[in-house]
Amino acid sequence: MAALVLALTLTGCSGGVERREVVVTGSTTLLPITEVSGEMYAEHNEGVSILVSGMGSSAGIESVSTGSSDIGTSSRELKDAEFELGLEDTPVAYDAIAVIVHPDNPVSELSTMEVRAIFSGVITNWQEVGGPDLPIGLVNRDEASGTREAFSKIIMDDAQFDRGAVVLPGTGQVRSVIADIKGAVGYISLGFVTDDVKAVSIDGVEASEESVVAGTYPVQRVLHFFTKGEVSDVAADYIEYVLSPDVQDTIVREAGFIPITAKDGSGE
Amino acid sequence: MSEPLKTEKAASSSGLKMMSRATYFREAALKNIFLLCAVLAVAAVGLIFVFTMARGWEVVKDPGLAAFLGGTEWSSSLGRFGILPLINGTIAVTLGALLLGAPLAIGTAVFLSEIASPRMRSIVRPAVEMLAGVPSVVFGFFGLVMIRPVVAELTGGMGFGTLTASVILAVMIVPTIATLTEDALGSVPPGIREASYAMGATTWQTIYKVLLPAAKIGIIDATILGMGRAIGETMAVVMVAGNAPQFFKGLGAPIATITSQIVIDMSYATGTHKTALFGLAIILFLISMGLVALVRALSRLNTKKA
Amino acid sequence: MGKRWANRIALGVLWLCGITTVLVLGAVILYVFVRGIGQITPEFILTRPYGVNAEGGIGPTIVATIYVTGLAMLITTPIAVLAAVYLAEYAVQGRLVNAIRFAADTLASVPSIVMGLFGFAFFVEAMGLGFSVLSGALALSFLMLPIVMRATEEAIRAVPRFIRWGSYGLGASKWQTVSRIVLPSALPRILTGLILAMGRAVGETAVVIFTMGQAINMPFTPLDSGRSMTVHLYTLAMEGINMDAAYGTALLLMVMILFFNLSARWLTARNRKVKE
Numbered sequence: 116m117a118a119l120v121l122a123l124t125l126t127g128c129s130g131g132v133e134r135r136e137v138v139v140t141g142s143t144t145l146l147p148i149t150e151v152s153g154e155m156y157a158e159h160n161e162g163v164s165i166l167v168s169g170m171g172s173s174a175g176i177e178s179v180s181t182g183s184s185d186i187g188t189s190s191r192e193l194k195d196a197e198f199e200l201g202l203e204d205t206p207v208a209y210d211a212i213a214v215i216v217h218p219d220n221p222v223s224e225l226s227t228m229e230v231r232a233i234f235s236g237v238i239t240n241w242q243e244v245g246g247p248d249l250p251i252g253l254v255n256r257d258e259a260s261g262t263r264e265a266f267s268k269i270i271m272d273d274a275q276f277d278r279g280a281v282v283l284p285g286t287g288q289v290r291s292v293i294a295d296i297k298g299a300v301g302y303i304s305l306g307f308v309t310d311d312v313k314a315v316s317i318d319g320v321e322a323s324e325e326s327v328v329a330g331t332y333p334v335q336r337v338l339h340f341f342t343k344g345e346v347s348d349v350a351a352d353y354i355e356y357v358l359s360p361d362v363q364d365t366i367v368r369e370a371g372f373i374p375i376t377a378k379d380g381s382g383e
Numbered sequence: 384m385s386e387p388l389k390t391e392k393a394a395s396s397s398g399l400k401m402m403s404r405a406t407y408f409r410e411a412a413l414k415n416i417f418l419l420c421a422v423l424a425v426a427a428v429g430l431i432f433v434f435t436m437a438r439g440w441e442v443v444k445d446p447g448l449a450a451f452l453g454g455t456e457w458s459s460s461l462g463r464f465g466i467l468p469l470i471n472g473t474i475a476v477t478l479g480a481l482l483l484g485a486p487l488a489i490g491t492a493v494f495l496s497e498i499a500s501p502r503m504r505s506i507v508r509p510a511v512e513m514l515a516g517v518p519s520v521v522f523g524f525f526g527l528v529m530i531r532p533v534v535a536e537l538t539g540g541m542g543f544g545t546l547t548a549s550v551i552l553a554v555m556i557v558p559t560i561a562t563l564t565e566d567a568l569g570s571v572p573p574g575i576r577e578a579s580y581a582m583g584a585t586t587w588q589t590i591y592k593v594l595l596p597a598a599k600i601g602i603i604d605a606t607i608l609g610m611g612r613a614i615g616e617t618m619a620v621v622m623v624a625g626n627a628p629q630f631f632k633g634l635g636a637p638i639a640t641i642t643s644q645i646v647i648d649m650s651y652a653t654g655t656h657k658t659a660l661f662g663l664a665i666i667l668f669l670i671s672m673g674l675v676a677l678v679r680a681l682s683r684l685n686t687k688k689a
Numbered sequence: 690m691g692k693r694w695a696n697r698i699a700l701g702v703l704w705l706c707g708i709t710t711v712l713v714l715g716a717v718i719l720y721v722f723v724r725g726i727g728q729i730t731p732e733f734i735l736t737r738p739y740g741v742n743a744e745g746g747i748g749p750t751i752v753a754t755i756y757v758t759g760l761a762m763l764i765t766t767p768i769a770v771l772a773a774v775y776l777a778e779y780a781v782q783g784r785l786v787n788a789i790r791f792a793a794d795t796l797a798s799v800p801s802i803v804m805g806l807f808g809f810a811f812f813v814e815a816m817g818l819g820f821s822v823l824s825g826a827l828a829l830s831f832l833m834l835p836i837v838m839r840a841t842e843e844a845i846r847a848v849p850r851f852i853r854w855g856s857y858g859l860g861a862s863k864w865q866t867v868s869r870i871v872l873p874s875a876l877p878r879i880l881t882g883l884i885l886a887m888g889r890a891v892g893e894t895a896v897v898i899f900t901m902g903q904a905i906n907m908p909f910t911p912l913d914s915g916r917s918m919t920v921h922l923y924t925l926a927m928e929g930i931n932m933d934a935a936y937g938t939a940l941l942l943m944v945m946i947l948f949f950n951l952s953a954r955w956l957t958a959r960n961r962k963v964k965e
Contacts, residue, residue: 617800
């Protein structure tokens with residue numbers, strides 16, 4: 116291991132004729148794809164290392180535009196100001212955001228409007244949406260989260276999140292808290308929904324791969340790889356690998372995302 | 384390091400004569416090297432202040448000093464950076480920590496210094512010292528998995544918030560307060576104790592009427608430093624506070640502190656937002672320096688009186 | 690009877706305080722131990738984390754932790770010890786000494802998050818060291834400096850005066866006295882201070898998270914980035930993805946801290962025995 120790192124450092128210092136390192140920074144949502152595919156890619160290509168860190172979509176976009184990363188991953192679209200950065204977009208997967216509640220919560224369907232009212236603190240008791248008399252415990256993500264960004268854009272419109280919501284910086288923690296607290300509600304990527312929690316239908320559409328591919332499930336988004344200018348050969352090859360069936364039909368699917376190839380039928 | 388060693392060798396080879404001119408210069412040079420090292424501590428504090436200032440002072444331009452110090456809303460997406468909710472959160476968890484932790488710590492210190500048998504002392508004192516060594520993430524983790532569910536049960540909320548943070552902080556400030564209080568009690572002259580016992584006072588009367596008043600300033604110092612620890616503690620708080628930058632809404636409601644907001648925001652902050660975070664750091668720095676100055680002023684007062 | 694009963698109740702409460710403190714420590718240690726012990730395998734300690742749930746081991750984080758702590762120690766020790774020598778042996782009470790002490794006290798009480806932000810602004814960005822072990826070590830050395838300084842100063846002051854007089858009487862110069870007589874006899878206590886400061890550095894999170902980075906990486910040169918055990922534990926706990934590994938990491942951290950603490954105690958105890 117040490118020898119490998121030494122080799123990397125040496126090639127890095129010798130003027131970078133051949134870069135054997137791909138730095139991938141960005142969305143934590145994409146970590147299951149980037150980390151696992153990075154490891155597998157490095158296994159197949161000796162001497163290459165894929166350095167993955169999850170700092171949030173904004174950090175990913177920022178770091179690829181300043182050149183500190185080769186690939187910036189993002190679970191949201193570019194903001195207006197970011198279009199000027201001249202980034203190249205490669206969509207890699209679809210992700211749907213599920214609104215999750217405690218499994219014992221009888222509420223199993225909400226409208227977009229109801230979800231918005233709940234998360235902006237207008238509706239504070241499950242009674243108001245046809246559930247039991249139980250106060251709603253709001254769980255939100257931190258503002259660095261791409262999931263929060265997407266959820267806010269798709270669901271919240273102009274409404275503000277209730278400031279009293281518990282802010283948790285990780286998907287797993289949101290899930291485990293909601294699995295633990297009867298009145299709690301939150302949102303996570305569909306890929307991370309387990310039996311510990313219940314995903315409610317939105318506007319009458321169940322949150323599932325089928326409904327996402329069909330385009331009927333309202334809370335969905337595209338996951339991106341962003342690059343800038345000329346990409347190193349290793350990085351380009353790695354991106355190609357991520358788009359190949361090797362990754363799309365295995366890693367992406369296992370992580371609960373929907374392959375980007377699924378919609379044109381080539382992945383099915 | 385290598386420099387003094389070399390000179391030392393040279394000095395020894397010249398033998399142990401009366402101080403020669405060379406030895407004199409060597410000694411003077413060494414003294415100045417040591418002085419330089421000591422002054423580095425001052426330089427370090429200056430450097431910290433200058434660099435956090437350099438990165439944070441622009442809060443006076445944007446969002447503006449009034450909006451920063453007097454703002455009631457902290458929201459990066461709206462570009463509002465008012466620190467009042469964070470100050471409020473810091474005060475809430477610190478007060479909670481002091482209410483729970485200070486009596487426990489002072490009680491432990493009195494126990495150690497006045498009551499415990501040497502055997503008991505040899506168990507409790509190491510425990511206090513080791514408690515000081517437990518990393519704050521471990522406390523935070525413990526709070527997250529152990530205390531949070533209990534608090535959720537008690538308050539009917541989700542367990543993230545003021546109460547959980549206060550409990551964890553209380554445990555964390557016990558070593559600071561207990562150790563310094565024990566020192567203060569130890570420096571009370573034994574004659575005073577003996578006089579009290581000789582007059583027929585019970586142990587408790589001696590503690591309450593004689594020792595605690597005599598060690599008062601030391602105990603106040605200890606509590607202030609414990610308070611400083613609670614205000615500055617970061618990781619443990621961020622893991623259990625719920626991090627909602629809102630004003631105190633009850634023991635079970637989530638809250639954010641100055642320190643927790645910095646950690647949550649730092650990974651993605653840019654521009655004004657980042658400046659505002661450094662502004663928070665300046666405030667923390669000034670608070671901790673102010674508390675140290677207060678403690679020093681108090682002890683000076685104490686020595687003057689004595 | 691009022692007096693006796695008040696006494697009994699009060700003493701009972703004080704006993705309770707002492708016992709509670711011990712129980713709290715016991716609870717934390719026991720809980721982490723029980724939940725974490727099943728995780729500790731050679732594989733967990735040696736291999737690196739992989740996959741969605743950070744399965745596998747935490748090897749690189751242990752290396753990064755030891756690396757950054759060791760480097761910080763190398764930076765801190767000479768400066769802190771020499772500064773303490775000045776304060777204890779050379780300094781004349783006055784405004785300068787007062788300022789130095791005030792600075793050391795302030796440095797000791799600066800919240801670690803402030804140290805982290807400062808380290809980020811100064812070492813990572815201004816000095817261009819990037820997220821690296823070196824940045825982390827430099828920032829940590831600021832944190833350790835006052836601890837080691839104070840321990841060393843107290844250790845030097847505890848060396849009896851007459852030993853020094855003996856040395857001066859034989860014609861030794863000040864530095865000869867300090868280096869041959871005072872520092873060797875103060876050594877065990879200085880070491881104790883060093884060990885405790887190292888324990889503090891190992892457990893530190895807020896400083897290293899903003900100076901050494903968060904990416905899991907096996908650091909080789911001091912300019913490599915890395916993720917410390919504390920940052921790993923924080924990430925695992927906050928992501929909530931692999932709580933088993935979090936317990937395992939917490940246990941290993943506690944074991945390291947306890948090791949530092951116990952060796953410090955052992956040194957102190959041995960030193961006392963030798964003196965008697």
